[in-house]
Structure formats: structure tokens, C-alpha cells
Amino acid sequence: MSTAPATLAVPVPAARIRPAAARRFAESARTVPSLATFEQAVEDTRERVRTVTERVPLDRLNGWRHDEDTGFITHESGRFFSVEGLRVETQGPRAAWGQPIINQPETGILGFLVKEIGGILHFLMQLKAEPGNRNGLQLSPTVQATRSNYTGVHGGQPVPYLEFFQDSARRRVIADVRQSEHGTRFLCKRNRNMIVETTEPVEARDGFVWLTLGQIHHLLAVEDLVNMSTRSVLACLPLEGGAPHTGDEDFGTALARSLTPGSLELHPLANVLSWITEARTRSEMRAHTVPLDALADWAVSDGRISHQAGRYFDVIGVRVEALGREVGQWCQPMIHARAAGLVAFLITRVRGVLHVLMQVRAEPGLTDTAELAPTVQCTPDDCARLSPGERPLFLDLAQNARAADIRFDTVLSEEGGRFYHTGSRHLVVETGWLPEPPDFRWLTLAQLEELTQHSYYLNMQARSMMACLRSLFHGDAR
């Protein structure tokens, strides 16, 4: 063996990061100081940071045009994103369809900066007003920036705190993984979900607040407050349930066990991965882009693109005027859902360990064919016309759940930069054991956490629901 020159010192191997971080985040989840300061910050910021959004016809959007060559709606700079037509072919009940879809190939950053304050990990949260928000401010990650944002294409201000995500010397990485956005609305869109810790002194600027995980969990139960990007990144966080006493059989204990790696699991991970591989191999879904006016069931009327039966969503145009950090005024297309969505987790206890019924689901915009979705993911209004055999499995069970079985029930917004006044009811329902249809499996939260370390396993809705379910963890038996 060659001998290394003495000047080339081998670096000191680093300790594993996740197990210790998982315990420290659990401690943060147990810590819920008063939210009075936070509420004051929201009031103060609401005055200074807001957007006024006005609907305008698509053909009168400054800076955007209908590209004659492609038939897409594009920005004149060629940047940002485009609205394209997508033709989808698959097997199954709805064998082929067309739809508009957003193509935004850039990978943005959704990042939490975390830091110990008084020995407890705190998250630097941003109070952000997005044009699609129904209610003005929402709680956003420290950094939520498209590549256009942070490379200055918008001509806006520099992105605060971005340096902690770009300069590896200034932080320790806890999670850093590209995750998909909605596979039915975006074409292969991925964002980089990051959690980084710093030990430098960091001051919360105007419009930013430090919160514990316990406080964020508390706020998740507030309608339309914790935004989609925050929920997405929260699902990538390591969170350890501890070692609950055997014999305790309450909900909190079952949840804590589910969060703990090494707890009993109905399906070993090798089988879960094989089930996903099988579904991806089997999927016959094929999609290709077409001009918007080649979509048979969609038409432009009243300056928006709508489904001819009034279903699903519209592509609308908006003019935005922003007060605060972002650049002053711009126009853009947005997605406006015709009705609220429903995402639901059915959960059950298997020998005292909480399991979630996950669905493997192909979506045309996903980079890798199919990902895990919540038990139910649909727009109930669009399902009303379906025959009983066509309705999504478990939809009726979730919608008709008794109040006593509902563990979480809050309407939360889709991403306010692309979705206009669009939200989904997030519902967690506890049930007895149910047998698994072929595309469904009962998994533990520790298994879901294992999967969110990697790209393309949990879709956006599943990550959002995972954040909601984990928010019920308080570290103590209930």
C-alpha cells in the first residue's frame, strides 16, 4: 500500500447526523412557548408585507405571450415557467385525457435554517404574502426561492439567509433532498427541500420569527396558515418518538412508537420498496406535451382556460402588486381549482404502533412514474358524478368519519405562488384494521421518514399529510 504524504491529513470522520438530530427535534416538538410574540409579529408584518392580486384575462398579461411555435403560454424572457398542454395515456377507467400543466424546469430551494436557542432547536420562519393566498400572510420556510429568485432574474432584492444554504462552511446539513411538486399540475417540477443548522449568531429580520417545532405543530391546526412549502420540508425532518412504555395504549403512545425506527412494522422495508418498484414497472402512463389549443376538452373563454364541463381547475391570469420585500408589480398565470381538494390519511394501530394506509399512485408530471400518495387524494366535487365503482377507494369512509375518529381536520393552502385561492382539506381518520387493496399498504411513520430522505417516494400531498399527522406528536402520552 502506498503511504500518504504526511501533509495530506485524513479528515476526522464525522458522527452520524440523523439519530441525534431526530432526538433534538423531538425535544423541540415538546416545547411550546407562548405564541404571543409570534402573533404580534404577524400583526406588525401584515401592515408592511402584502400583495394585492387582481384577475386579468390571460391575453392581457404583461410579459406573457401565446407562443405560436409551441402553442404554450410563455414568458417573453423565456424564464420562469410556461403553461403547456399535456396529453396523457394510461390503462384504467380514465384511459386518456388532456390537461394544461405548468412546466418549470428549474429547481428551487425550500429551506429551514434552524438553530439552538436556550438549548432547544428553533426554526427561522418567514411570514410571506404570496399572490394566491386567500388570507395574506402564511408561514413559509426561511428560504423559499426559485432559481430565478436567487439568481436575480426577477430584479428583486437578494434572498435573505440564502448564504446558509449555499455556503457549506456556515451550516450543518440535516436534510437536503429534491422532492416532487404536484404531479397533476407540474411537469417534472422538483424543489430542493433543505434543513440546515447553524451555530452562528443569527438575527430574525423583519418578517421572520423563530419558532419551536412544537409551536409550528400547534399552528398547523390553523386554517390556511402553515404554507405548502413548510409542510413539504417538515416531512423531510428526522423526528424520533422515543421509547414509550409498553402497556400504554393511548393514541399519543401509538404515534410515538410509529415515529421510532425499530418499532414493529407490518411490512419490512424490502417489501415496501418491491411493491413500489412493481407499481412503477407496471404503470403504462405515458404523457407528452401538445399545444394548449389541441386539448379537446379545454377552451379559452373569458380570458382563462377552463374545462368545458367546468371541472378540475382553470388557468387564470393575475396582476400582482406587492408591498414588502419582493419586486413591486408583475403579471402571471395561476392555477385556480374549481373546488376544494381532499387529502386524507386513514390510520390504524397494529399491536400498538400507528400505521398509515398509503397509496402508490401514478401521476403524469412525476419524474419517476408513481409515488406514494395519501389514502385519499381527490377533489370530491369532481368525484360526485362518478359511479360507485369509479369513486376513489376510501373516499366515502374518510368523508363520513365520525367526529370521534377524526384526529386532524384543517383546510390548508396549496402553494400561493402558482395556485390561486386553492386549498385542500387535510383529514386524519383513525379506523379499525382494513385489508389492503393492491395499490395500498399500511406503513409506519418511521418508514415514511426513511423514504423522505430520498427523492420521488412521497408525493407533495403525502408529505403535507405526513407533516399534519406528525404535528399530533407532543412527546407525552395524551
Next chain:
Amino acid sequence: MSTAPATLAVPVPAARIRPAAARRFAESARTVPSLATFEQAVEDTRERVRTVTERVPLDRLNGWRHDEDTGFITHESGRFFSVEGLRVETQGPRAAWGQPIINQPETGILGFLVKEIGGILHFLMQLKAEPGNRNGLQLSPTVQATRSNYTGVHGGQPVPYLEFFQDSARRRVIADVRQSEHGTRFLCKRNRNMIVETTEPVEARDGFVWLTLGQIHHLLAVEDLVNMSTRSVLACLPLEGGAPHTGDEDFGTALARSLTPGSLELHPLANVLSWITEARTRSEMRAHTVPLDALADWAVSDGRISHQAGRYFDVIGVRVEALGREVGQWCQPMIHARAAGLVAFLITRVRGVLHVLMQVRAEPGLTDTAELAPTVQCTPDDCARLSPGERPLFLDLAQNARAADIRFDTVLSEEGGRFYHTGSRHLVVETGWLPEPPDFRWLTLAQLEELTQHSYYLNMQARSMMACLRSLFHGDAR
């Protein structure tokens, strides 16, 4: 909580699969019975199973045509695969280029059936003659079948043992993951790498043999014998190094420690994943297909497609006559490399634990931008013309290694169904500590094994090299 009806019994949770399997495969690796029976089987099979491959001009390939609409070479049935032009744009020294590439969207199965015989796991290996093999038979997985194979498009015989991979009741899954094929030769091609165990009685048919992992490891040192698919699947196998004594400092012990999860590692996995995410986000590589005759540096002459400077590879035509299981006669295009490739692992010991210097590398045909590649992956002849600054890092170090530092050195074939007489030198060189350039990291074998549970982390060459390096594990100190 609702109560489950008594008739819906919760299934018994299964034990974790991988840790126990990893120990059983280690036991199989330690077991190296005589290869006399195997050698006899090779002799017997060589008589009955072979292919005669004759080169024919591309424009005289029965069943294939130059598609006027697309400019691709396609099969008249629309099945199998096509040869397309690819235009690639990127940053860096070779900023844009064109090349032919194979588009084969179907996902095939590469699968080992394993079974305990005398308490030791054995692999059912197939002696397979592929048209591109230089030497006739090679050792293949139990099943190596494109979707066209196993759905009968070829009109051939049913694929033996396929039922164990398709019928979940007849096997236990140990690994099941879609992995990429060569990202410079195939467009988003993926195969399903599977290892399944059965307890049913299984007889080895003609042309199949049962081997222990130790025997396969032994045979990996034989030139052009263990085929590419076998190497790919071997890398997805869980293999545990045990708990070597502290203080032992020989190579075998350092290798065993590297195989054992929980051993010291230079970079925690969170940092490794972040480094990969960063590289994928940063990559500016964009590729789109173009007609073959739009490739500026490539031309058809003598019935093949060649680079005008005689570099890289040719696309040739062959007529194949097969004796044995497969259908009798067919024509197809193949890739013929102009010169042998080199894939090399530099390895070093960090505090007694073997680490491999891995490279993160973007390739135009990869589904997800960039994957981990060996330290060196190139065709040395094509690099000879490059200036010192353009030459691949570590190429000279690998090529000029002293014999005493070489741990593995064997020429092994690329996949003989698409590559004609094309092989790469597989080289493992032990070195002292070397500092890591930005796109390189020293990783343990346990970390690589963790990553091969998931798609798109290790490219084909890295998996092939991983199989070679792990073949040096005998379970005993050397």
C-alpha cells in the same frame, strides 16, 4: 376508535429482511465448493447453447428501417428499441456534442433466484450466449429478460423461472429496485434488479447451475465470464462484513469493516445525500433527440454509423443465429466500442475501514441527471489526445499503479445483447489518502449498499465495480 370486525384479522408483521439476509449472504460468500461440476456444465452447455453472429450493413438489417419521420433506426414492429440521435448541451470542457443513443423504454427483469442448499444460500445462474459475447457463454442471472422477451413479442420460448419473479406467493423478496443502464449509451433505460428467495424445490434445468456467492466471487476474476447483468444485481445484494477484531489491520479486515453498517465512515450519509443533491441541482446538462443524420460528427459509412474521427463507438448491424433456448434467427443493431474502457476504484483505509473514492457524474441518458460513478470511468484511447488539464482525474494514477497496489484487475464484458465485443478493464487500486476534489467523496461499501436499495444512485459501472470489490470479501482475514 372504530373496532375492526372480527373477521378482518390483522396479518402478522414480518421480520426485517435485510439484516438476516446480509449475514446469510456473507456465509454464502465464505463457502467455495469445487467448481468441477460448474466447469463440466459449461462444457456441456457450450455444445448446445451458442450464437453465431455475423456483421451486416445497417441498411440490410431484416426487420429494421430508417424511419423517415424521426430519422431514427427502428424495428418495423415498433417494439424492442430504436437508435436515435442525441444532442447534449452542458457546461464544462466538452460543452456540446451529438451522439447516437439507444432508446429502449421498456423495463426488463434481471433477477437471481436464490435458495438454501445444505443450509447455504445458492444462486441459480444461467449460462447464456449473447450475440455480442466475445467468448460464447457468460454467467447470467436466473432471469434476464426484456419485457418483449417475457411477453412473447420475440415469439420465443417462455422464460424459465420467471414465475418466481412475478408471483409474490412463491418467493420472498430480498431486493427489487430499478437501476439505470449506461447513461452514455441508453436513454433513460432502466432494468428491474431483483433477488428473490424460494423454499420450494427447484431443479436446475439444462444450462442453469447453482453456485454459492463464494463461487461467483471466485469467477469474477475470470476474464469475460460473469456478465454485466450479474454484476449489476450483485451490487444490490445485502452483504454483511461481520464484526472484525479491533487491531487487525490487514486488507480483508478493512474490507469486512467497510461492509458492516455502523463502522466508521468519513462522511455521514446526510452529507453524502446533500452532495449528490447539490450536484444534481447544479448540473446544466440538457439533452434532446434529433435525427441520426443531424449529428454533425457522425456519418454512415460501410453500413455502420461512426464518429468521423474514429472515436468512441460504432453502431453496427448483425445477423444472429442462435442454437439453444432463444428464437432461431434475427437481425439487430449493436454498439461496438472502438477501444476497451477502463473503470477503476481507488480505495484507501481510513482508520482501518476501507473507503472507495466515488465520483458524482452527469450523463445524458440518466433518468435523474447524475449518479455515482467509479473513480475513473473512461476509454483511455479517447483520452490520449486530451491535454493534461482535460484528462479525467485519477486516470494516470490508476493506469500507472504498481502491481503491489492492485487488488483486482479483470476485463469484463458489457451487456452482450446490445454491445458487440465490448469490454472494460475493471481495476481496484489501493492508495494512500488523497484529498477529495469537489465531485469526489470517499465512501464505505456499507454506504454504497445503502444507496443501491434505491434507484438512480449508482450507475452501471459503479455497480459493476462494487461487485468486483466485494468479491474480495472472503469472510476471513487474508
